[in-house]
Amino acid sequence: MSALTAPRTAPPRRPHLLGRAVVNLVVGLSVLYTLLPVMWLVLAATKNRDALFRSDLLSLSDFSFAQNLRDVVAMDGGLFSRWYANSLLYAVLGAAIGALVSIACGYAFDKYHFRHKEKLFGLVLAAVMVPQTVLALPLYLMASGVGLVNTFWAVFIPVLFNPFGVYLGRIFSQGYVPDEVLEAARVDGAGELTTYVRVSLRMLGPGLVTVFLFQLTTIWNNFFLPMVMLSDQDLYPVSLGLYAWNSAARVSPEYYPVVITGSLLAVVPLILAFTLLQRFWRSGLTAGAVK
């Protein structure tokens, strides 16, 4: 922010040399602020417990990443792999289904006319605002009413709901699918749903990936709902499992290295997803922002 005090007399097209240096310094420090904690996690995951508590992370003498990995997998009878598989299932399957459902609904809002359309859409926007914590207790009571508490479905069904995805779906549909395409398909005698699946959905691709990716992040991050719904450790997602292990670490410190290594492993899928799908979500984001 201090860069904003750059001299006003600077030639407009070529900012002052000092200004340039300050701007780069501020950005550089900010990048360090965001990167260093992650770096710490990476380094700490390669250390055994003694080195961790001596906090000399840069010495290479106590390198025990492989051992830490073995410990994470072996701890509590292989619970971590179980949690990891659960998280993948909740997140990948949930985000895939959720994104398809939201995009379809957003598309219908954009392309079709029906009564009370804007009122129904207002309901979607209202749902964006409602805090998760408000829904948790009623959802718990409903789930216990139908006997779903402490099952896979208690966590899986609520995370499918993504009202912001509908809002985005409508915007993407406006931006990516010209109405003329639909009219042409109708003239050719194609059914509405066939057109959606064969033509429109393909055009909505980047939007679909964007919604998928962001829902994936939310579900992977999900902590409150599993905490409320699940008591069986075998059903935990990684987030809740690491929370449980961290509580255990206060009593038995051998959990510390496992929690740290486990945290590092839990970060990997999202970073992979964001990197691999970069091309899609970047274009998706810009399309949303221009509107």
Add this chain to the structure above:
Amino acid sequence: MSQPVSRPLAGPLPVSEDTTTPPETTRRVFGSIRAGGASSPGGRTATRASARRRELAAAATLMTPFYVLLVTVFLIPVGTAVWLSFFGDDQPGLGFGPERTVFVGLRSYAAVLTDPTFLGSLGTVVLYCVVYIPLMVIGALALALLLDSGVVRLRSWAQLGLFLPHAVPGIIAALIWLYLYTPGISPVIELFAKADITIDFLGVHTVLPSIVNIALWSNLGYNMVIFYAALQAVPREVIEASVVDGAGPVRTALQVKTPLVSSSIVMVAMFTLIFALQLFTEPVLLSQSSPMINARFSPSMYIYDAAFTRNNYGLAAAASVILLILTVALSYGVTRWTNRANSAEEAAR
């Protein structure tokens, strides 16, 4: 629960604007072309009506899955929360009789609103918002403007680095920072110790800033990307015009670019507010190591404590409804206030 939030970027929410007028005309044109092939005199309207029916059926098919979810995991739960807040368990016969659920009116609300621990949690979250939201919005906007100024080296690498924490789940971010706040493990505290400064990140006065720091770290880069995308959409001619008018880079950034992305600023502020009010993950994790955070530190923690530790559903539901009303009122206030500010600005022109 101010975890990295999945809310991609988009402009202001089109609440009531009808963006669908033009297609109507195209449809009529195409409709008449199609109807031209029909031989019977009534064919034209019949075809149209059946086309319309087909469209409605398609719309219904596409929307049903979402609305089934909306009813089951949103409308019914909100209704249940409101219903629960007006009812309570009553045990006749000195508590030995069978439990009955009776209407208690506003009794739960009165209990919540006179509970000092609930009011304390509200105070905490308000203070948290007051510190966190300006820092977040100004910080992210400043970074976006700096990156947009074109003098930053390795710009896309810088963006990627700033964005990275968004891929770190909220609970893991809290874990990392918890360890960086823990004496004996933290290299930060060790560094300070070498300079003879003792610092307790989880003390009475530092615990809230410590939580703000975690949230800021998690979401700064994400919001920066939103602002950056909006800045990229600003037409270059506008920037060039201001440069020709003799405005320096700083004035261009603050007086030309910033007003042009005001809708993104409002959106970021609103979502930051909504998620800040739900504050849960970070304090719950830090409470494992800090006596400064009790079980009713924030309203969400209060709700959790009331519902699942004390099993007082009426109390939890009333607190939930209050949090809901507060959230809706504040976000409505933000949009109204900015709308008015915008129209006042237009009027001044």
